Amino acid sequence: MNNRRAFLKEVFLWTGLFIAMVVFPLFVALAGHNEEYRGFWIEFGVGLGFIGIAMMGLQFVLTARFKNIAASIGTDALLNFHRQAGYVAYCFVLGHVVVLIAANTEFLSFFDPRVNAPRAMALVTVILLLTLLVALTIWRKELRITYERWRLSHAAFAFLILFIGLAHILMVGFYISELWQQLIWIFLVGFAMAMLVHIRIIKPYQMSKRPYRVTNTWKVSNNVWTLEVEPVGHEGIKFEPGQFAWLTIGPTPFSTQQHPFSFSSSTENTDRYRFSIKELGDFTSTIKTVERGTRVFLEGAYGAFTLNPSAAGVFFVVGGIGITPVISMLRTLRDRGDQRPLTLIYGNPDPESIAFKEELDQLEKELNLDIVHVLENPPEGWTGFEGFITEEILTAHMPENTGQTDYLVCGPEPMMDMAETALRGWGIPVYKIKSERFNIV
Ligand SMILES: Cc1cc2nc3c(=O)[nH]c(=O)nc-3n(C[C@H](O)[C@H](O)[C@H](O)COP(=O)(O)OP(=O)(O)OC[C@H]3O[C@@H](n4cnc5c(N)ncnc54)[C@H](O)[C@@H]3O)c2cc1C
Numbered sequence: 001m002n003n004r005r006a007f008l009k010e011v012f013l014w015t016g017l018f019i020a021m022v023v024f025p026l027f028v029a030l031a032g033h034n035e036e037y038r039g040f041w042i043e044f045g046v047g048l049g050f051i052g053i054a055m056m057g058l059q060f061v062l063t064a065r066f067k068n069i070a071a072s073i074g075t076d077a078l079l080n081f082h083r084q085a086g087y088v089a090y091c092f093v094l095g096h097v098v099v100l101i102a103a104n105t106e107f108l109s110f111f112d113p114r115v116n117a118p119r120a121m122a123l124v125t126v127i128l129l130l131t132l133l134v135a136l137t138i139w140r141k142e143l144r145i146t147y148e149r150w151r152l153s154h155a156a157f158a159f160l161i162l163f164i165g166l167a168h169i170l171m172v173g174f175y176i177s178e179l180w181q182q183l184i185w186i187f188l189v190g191f192a193m194a195m196l197v198h199i200r201i202i203k204p205y206q207m208s209k210r211p212y213r214v215t216n217t218w219k220v221s222n223n224v225w226t227l228e229v230e231p232v233g234h235e236g237i238k239f240e241p242g243q244f245a246w247l248t249i250g251p252t253p254f255s256t257q258q259h260p261f262s263f264s265s266s267t268e269n270t271d272r273y274r275f276s277i278k279e280l281g282d283f284t285s286t287i288k289t290v291e292r293g294t295r296v297f298l299e300g301a302y303g304a305f306t307l308n309p310s311a312a313g314v315f316f317v318v319g320g321i322g323i324t325p326v327i328s329m330l331r332t333l334r335d336r337g338d339q340r341p342l343t344l345i346y347g348n349p350d351p352e353s354i355a356f357k358e359e360l361d362q363l364e365k366e367l368n369l370d371i372v373h374v375l376e377n378p379p380e381g382w383t384g385f386e387g388f389i390t391e392e393i394l395t396a397h398m399p400e401n402t403g404q405t406d407y408l409v410c411g412p413e414p415m416m417d418m419a420e421t422a423l424r425g426w427g428i429p430v431y432k433i434k435s436e437r438f439n440i441v
Helices: 004-031 040-062 067-073 075-103 105-111 117-139 147-172 179-208 284-289 320-335 357-366 391-396 413-425
Strands: 212-221 224-231 244-249 259-262 273-278 295-302 313-319 342-348 369-375 405-410 433-436
Touching (some): 004 040, 004 067, 004 179, 067 075, 075 117, 105 117, 117 147, 179 295, 212 284, 224 284, 224 295, 259 273, 259 320, 273 284, 313 413, 320 342, 320 405, 357 369, 391 413, 405 413, 413 433
Parallel strands (some): 313 342, 313 405, 342 369
Antiparallel strands (some): 212 224, 212 295, 224 273, 244 295
């Protein structure tokens, strides 16, 4: 988004669309309703349930990796929204139960197996599953559950919850007694579930037809490795510098191990793609052992963390592995002969952790680029900045053409929060600051 108008248009478009889809079931319910009014609190409680289930259905759409949505909102922002919307939907569903029982205790009979055993079991199951789903999302790391197991259980629980939710709506049938209303609900829930099938089955199937092969791996700093791949029998994928792809290593794309990595190569080189990966956990620690010729699969490209062609200059604030999308941008700008003024504030723990150090020195000569290294533990004789990247360091390097410059931020969470606040403090509008958060869950 290059200007205020485009930014506001996108904000209104997506917010409006989301709200319209959330309240749509209420209109469907009211359109065919001939039943007697049962008092405010009961109708309110029922409304909470409809909104809760609609929000849950939309959760599937948010994670369906639609390129258009991801490209304008940003995948990290989208997944963070998915997480927050999930908590809100949970409150709506619990609110539905609590408000109805508080309004009329006869609703407690819904949980009584002597009245209707399958219904009582389904309702207890759905509430337990929902609570478990939310608890596992909040405390996954504390419970030492691997990301892959969490992701599998998350999808399975969500699928079951939505299915039981639909059955509940159809069985109660109070606001959807007409066939056309029931068909709309079946279609909406079916559509949401189809999103999961699309991500887990159709996309991997498509990827299996477009494999890649590892051509090389090498070390670029003490704990970062570059993995280079080439397409096998197809033309590869197009990406913009700063975007990322989901990477699967191994013979099949039907794997639970699918991780997002930014392209680190130039977009001008379409024969081979590079990803530079920091050793962090079980998957990333295996990159150094991946052999040449190993089959890999890419899904993408995704992401809104990209260069704006009309910006007069770019100011990068980067910490550690956040350099990967930025090195792709710098390499691309060099290959295109772009001489816009660029500033890179780059923080690292020590000199050994600086990825692409020699290449950055070279890029500083080839581009109109000013690099400011900041080291937490500098070596003896270091004359640069020491400690973390701070607001003072940013202000000391504020670009001349502040209003026409774009600001790109990628790195550890505290650095990103600090940089975003500092840039906003300079009066930089939010649409000129782009951030990519690697830690999405
Ligand atoms: C848009 C984006 C671009 C990224 N680009 C790079 C890059 O260029 N280089 C780089 O080194 N890292 C990048 N990352 C981070 C990288 O995806 C994680 O470090 C990696 O997935 C960790 O996997 P692991 O199993 O080794 O570590 P684990 O210890 O299992 O996971 C560490 C953390 O990484 C995240 N994570 C793990 N698996 C996944 C997954 N399948 N999908 C999403 N998140 C996951 C979770 O937050 C988890 O807590 C990027 C992340 C995002 C969201």
